[in-house]
Structures are given as C-alpha cells and as structure tokens.
Amino acid sequence: xxxxxxxxLALALGLTSLAAAQTPPTPPGQAGxxxxxxxxxxxxxxxxxxxxxxxxxxxxxxxxxxxRLEAQVHILITTQATGGGGxxxxxxxxxxxxxxxxxxxxxxxxSQTDTDDDVRRGxxxxxxxxxxSFVARTPIAGRIAVDYAPPEKxxxxxxxxxxxxxxxxxxxxxxxxxxYLDRMADFSVSANRVTPASKVRLGLxxxxxxxxxxxxxxxxxxxxxxxxxxxxxxxxLGEHWSAGAYAGAESSLYSNIDLGLSIAPAVEYNFFxxxxxxxxxxxxxxxxxxxxxxxLEETIYGKTEETLLKEELSLTLDxxxxxxxxxxxxxxxxxxxxxxxxxxxLFSILNLRLYKGFSVYCFGGYSWVHDQLSLIAREPTYEExxxxxxxxxxxDNYFVAVGFQFQFGSIFTNVINPRFGTSGSGGMSIRIK
Numbered sequence: 510x511x512x513x514x515x516x517x518l519a520l521a522l523g524l525t526s527l528a529a530a531q532t533p534p535t536p537p538g539q540a541g542x543x544x545x546x547x548x549x550x551x552x553x554x555x556x557x558x559x560x561x562x563x564x565x566x567x568x569x570x571x572x573x574x575x576x577r578l579e580a581q582v583h584i585l586i587t588t589q590a591t592g593g594g595g596x597x598x599x600x601x602x603x604x605x606x607x608x609x610x611x612x613x614x615x616x617x618x619x620s621q622t623d624t625d626d627d628v629r630r631g632x633x634x635x636x637x638x639x640x641x642s643f644v645a646r647t648p649i650a651g652r653i654a655v656d657y658a659p660p661e662k663x664x665x666x667x668x669x670x671x672x673x674x675x676x677x678x679x680x681x682x683x684x685x686x687x688x689y690l691d692r693m694a695d696f697s698v699s700a701n702r703v704t705p706a707s708k709v710r711l712g713l714x715x716x717x718x719x720x721x722x723x724x725x726x727x728x729x730x731x732x733x734x735x736x737x738x739x740x741x742x743x744x745x746l747g748e749h750w751s752a753g754a755y756a757g758a759e760s761s762l763y764s765n766i767d768l769g770l771s772i773a774p775a776v777e778y779n780f781f782x783x784x785x786x787x788x789x790x791x792x793x794x795x796x797x798x799x800x801x802x803x804x805l806e807e808t809i810y811g812k813t814e815e816t817l818l819k820e821e822l823s824l825t826l827d828x829x830x831x832x833x834x835x836x837x838x839x840x841x842x843x844x845x846x847x848x849x850x851x852x853x854x855l856f857s858i859l860n861l862r863l864y865k866g867f868s869v870y871c872f873g874g875y876s877w878v879h880d881q882l883s884l885i886a887r888e889p890t891y892e893e894x895x896x897x898x899x900x901x902x903x904x905d906n907y908f909v910a911v912g913f914q915f916q917f918g919s920i921f922t923n924v925i926n927p928r929f930g931t932s933g934s935g936g937m938s939i940r941i942k
Contacts (some may be wrong), residue, residue, distance in 0.1 A: 545652075546572065550608070550643045553580035555831070558588075560629045562925050567633045570649050571640060572921060576865050577831055579920045581608045582643050584636070587787035587829050592703025594621030594674050598632060599787040602639045603831060608646070615639040621674070673702045688723035708743040708753075720896055731896040735761040748782040755796065764900055765883040767805045773798030790827040796820065806885045817882070818845040833861040833868065844880065853877040866916040873909030 552571045554561060565573055574580050583603040588596050596619045604611035617635040619628045644650055681694040695716035702709040715736040722729040736759065743753035755773040760766055773796045780791040798821070803814040821842035828835040836858040843851035856874040863869060881902060889899050 545649060548648050550640070550647060551579060551581045552640070553577040553583050554586075555584060556586040559586065559632065560625070562927070563629050564633055564636065565923060565925055568636060568640070570644060570653065573923050574920045575916060575922045576920060577605075577862060578865050581606050582640070583831050584639070585788075585829065585831065586632075589787050591618060592672060592674065592701065592708070594676070594701075595619045595623065596628075597787070598635065600632075600635050600639055601788070602643070604643065608643055611642055611646075613639045613642050671702070672704050673700060675700050685721075690721040691718070692720075693718040706745050708741070708745075710741040711739070713738045722895065724895075729892045729895065731892070731898055733762045733898060735759070735763065737761075745783075748784065749779050751777045751779075751783075753777075755798070762805065762898060765805050765808065765885050767803045769800065769802045771798050771800040788829050790825065792823075792825045794821075794823045794825075796822075802883070804883060806887070808882060809884045809886050810882065811886070812882075815882075819843070820845070831862075833859070835859055835861075842880065844882070850880045850882065851877075852880045867913070868915075869911075869913045871909075871911045873907070875905065875907040877905050878903050 549570060549572045551574050553574055553576065554564065555577065571582075577583050581604065583605055585601045585603065587599045587601070589599075591597050598617040598619070600615040600617070602611075602613040602615070615635040615638055617631045619631060623631075641653070644653060676699045677697075679694070679696040681692075683690075683692045685691060693716065695714065697712065697714040699710070699712040701711070713736070715734075717732065717734050719732050720730065738758045740756040741753065743751055745751055753775055755771070755775060757769075757771045759769045775794060775796040777792055777794045779786075780793075781789045798819045800817040800819060801814075802817065804812065807813055819842060821840065823838065823840035825838040826835065836856075838854075838856045840854045841851065854874065854876045858870075858872040860870040861868060881900065883900070884902060885899055889901070893899055894901070
C-alpha cells in the first residue's frame with residue numbers, strides 16, 4: 510500500500526512539473542485582468558444536476574471554489590415538478606463571511622418541451638440576476654453592463670387546456686445471450702391538472718414481459734402481464750394542511766391479483782409551510798383505505814376474494830441545507846381484521862459535508878413485512894421460482910450503502926478544459942426529451 514502511494518505521489522509530481530514547464534507566458538495586459546479577478550466573489554455552486562462547465566464559461570466575473578467553507582456566496586439550487594410537466598428551480602444565494610448580511614432568492618421555470626440547452630441558459634440568467642447584489646460590492650462591478658431586451662411578442666392568452674396536461678408513452682426492450690432471452694414492453698397514459706388550490710392526477714400503465722431460459726437442454730419460458738390505474742385528488746387547505754383521496758385498480762400475476770379495487774381518503778400535515786417545500790419538508794400523511802380483491806389463485810389463508818380495511822401512517826423529513834442533504838421516512842400500515850398483518854418501512858439518505866473537502870454519505874432501508882395476504886397456497890414450481898413469477902414469503906428485507914469523499918488541493922475551479930471529455934465522461938452524450 511505504501512509503495513503504491515509513493516508511486517502515485519511521484520507520478521503526480523512529475524505531471525505537475527511537466528504542466529508547469531509547458532505553461533505559456535502571460536500575455537501583455539493579462540496581469541491587470543488577473544489582479545482584478547482576484548477581487549471577484551468566491552462562489553460555491555451547490556447543484557448536482559447543473560452543467561457546471563457551461564455555467565463557468567458563461568459567468569466569468571466570479572471565482573468558483575470547490576468547498577463551501579471557502580466561499581463568500583453559497584448558491585443552493587433545489588427543484589420541484591410543476592403542474593405543466595416542467596420544473597421549478599429555486600436558487601438561494603446565501604452570503605458568508607464578509608457577505609453574511611446579504612442574501613437573495615431567484616426562481617426559474619422550465620417547460621416540458623424545453624431542451625437541456627434551454628434549461629441551462631435559463632439557469633445562467635437566474636444566476637446572473639442573483640449574483641448582482643454580491644458583485645456590486647467588488648471592483649468588478651464597474652465592468653458589469655446592464656441591458657434590457659423588450660418582449661418580442663405579446664404574452665400568451667388564456668390557457669385553453671385549463672391547466673390539464675396529458676402524456677402518452679411507451680417503450681420496449683430486448684436483451685439476451687445464448688441461453689437467455691428477455692423481452693419487455695410497456696405503455697402508459699396520464700392526465701394531470703395542478704393549480705395552487707388543488708391537484709388531480711390520473712394514470713394508466715400496462716406492461717408485458719417474456720423470458721426464456723435454456724437449462725440443461727431444457728427450455729423454460731414465461732409470459733407475464735400486469736396493469737394498474739390510479740387516481741389522486743388533493744385539496745389545499747392553507748400552508749400546512751391538505752386533504753384528498755386515492756383510488757386505484759390493478760391486476761398482477763406476480764402479486765396473485767386478478768382484480769384489485771381501492772379507495773382511500775387521506776389527510777396530510779406539513780410542519781413547515783408548503784412554500785418552503787424545495788428546501789425543507791416534514792410531512793405526516795394518514796390514509797384509510799377500503800380494498801376489494803379477487804385473487805388469481807387461492808391464497809395461503811384460503812381466500813379467493815375478500816374485502817379489506819387498511820390504515821397507513823407515514824412521516825417524511827426532507828432537508829436541503831448548506832451542510833448537505835437529509836431525507837428520512839417511516840411508514841407503517843395494518844389491516845383492521847387482523848392487527849398482526851402489518852408492515853413497517855424505513856428509508857434514509859444522508860449526505861453531509863463535515864469539514865473542508867470531507868463529506869460522508871449513507872443511504873439504506875429496512876422493512877418488516879407481515880402483510881402478504883395474496884401469497885398463493887401451493888408451492889411454486891421450480892420454473893416459477895427461477896423466473897420470479899410469484900411473490901415469495903418473507904419477513905423482512907433491507908439494503909444499505911455508506912461512503913466518504915475527501916478532496917484537497919487548490920480551492921479554485923475556474924479553469925475549463927474539455928479535451929478527452931469532461932470529468933467522469935468519455936465524450937458526447939445524447940438525451941432525447
């Protein structure tokens with residue numbers, strides 16, 4: 510291990526010496542620009558999904574640092590979906606050190622049809638606006654020009670869709686090798702209407718999959734189908750309360766459900782105002798559901814159909830602060846006909862910046878499962894177990910991951926060099942929206 514570290518250190522020193530030897534001389538007049546740039550505001554951009562290289566290219570009147578504790582302005586960017594299928598970006602500018610008395614908040618809204626380039630241009634515009642109150646305190650303010658572009662066309666007229674948004678999608682997949690083949694296709698349609706006063710979400714999904722295995726000269730095949738329809742209506746009752754109802758229908762071979770119908774009134778309380786939802790939420794949600802289920806096969810409890818009354822309570826905490834991200838949720842449910850039939854789910858995500866350049870993360874979940882009412886009575890065949898065609902008995906399940914990151918060296922991250930691809934990427938990537 511020590512030998513490997515010595516080799517790595519020697520390699521780093523060699524590359525640094527080579528880079529220093531190849532650094533070109535400073536052009537005439539550049540020294541003055543460099544001295545002015547030293548007076549620029551130090552900015553920490555807290556955004557995991559932003560095109561940071563584009564932002565650094567377009568906004569050159571600040572110094573970007575890689576650690577929040579070195580920054581004079583911490584820019585925290587959070588998001589939430591809009592009713593029209595777009596995204597609301599909230600940019601919170603938090604002053605630190607000599608700028609601790611300054612703060613700003615900007616919002617940018619993207620539409621469902623915006624490209625990645627449209628979004629990054631919109632974010633850059635919002636960033637520039639928010640940075641002005643900080644840049645105004647530096648000598649660079651004398652080089653900032655303010656311009657106004659008059660609107661090119663009148664504002665849009667009344668919304669002829671009355672806030673309704675419709676979506677239709679479908680996809681297929683095929684993969685395989687010599688002894689295995691997997692085909693899948695799914696289809697979905699949705700209709701949503703979101704206003705400050707209420708929310709309506711309707712959806713229908715259906716999928717079919719086909720699998721084939723070649724095992725010891727034997728061919729095993731399976732075709733599975735499932736579909737589900739969901740509905741949600743929510744009424745806003747101020748900054749902390751909401752009320753509504755869920756409705757659903759489903760059919761699933763895996764869950765042994767021929768037809769399941771449910772309706773569930775619900776009430777929610779947010780300990781923080783909903784207007785702060787991009788930064789912090791602590792929500793308690795209670796649901797009381799009536800379920801009517803017809804099974805494909807007789808269950809382990811001797812049922813082919815039944816009507817059930819179920820309650821569910823969940824508590825969710827979401828925080829996005831300068832120190833990192835915290836998300837915790839706990840959910841419990843039980844059936845009224847038998848309180849021993851219950852389920853408890855815990856889930857957490859922690860990503861904390863503990864010190865300069867040092868951060869830790871942990872995410873995981875655990876479930877106590879005692880409510881598998883739809884399990885088939887017979888023993889699954891070898892083929893059904895191999896292809897996971899039916900849900901199998903369990904009492905719990907879990908997953909966990911932990912890690913850390915430590916960075917040290919130069920605090921500045923202004924330089925852009927796209928050769929051989931950007932960091933973490935081997936070249937061009939294409940995404941169709």
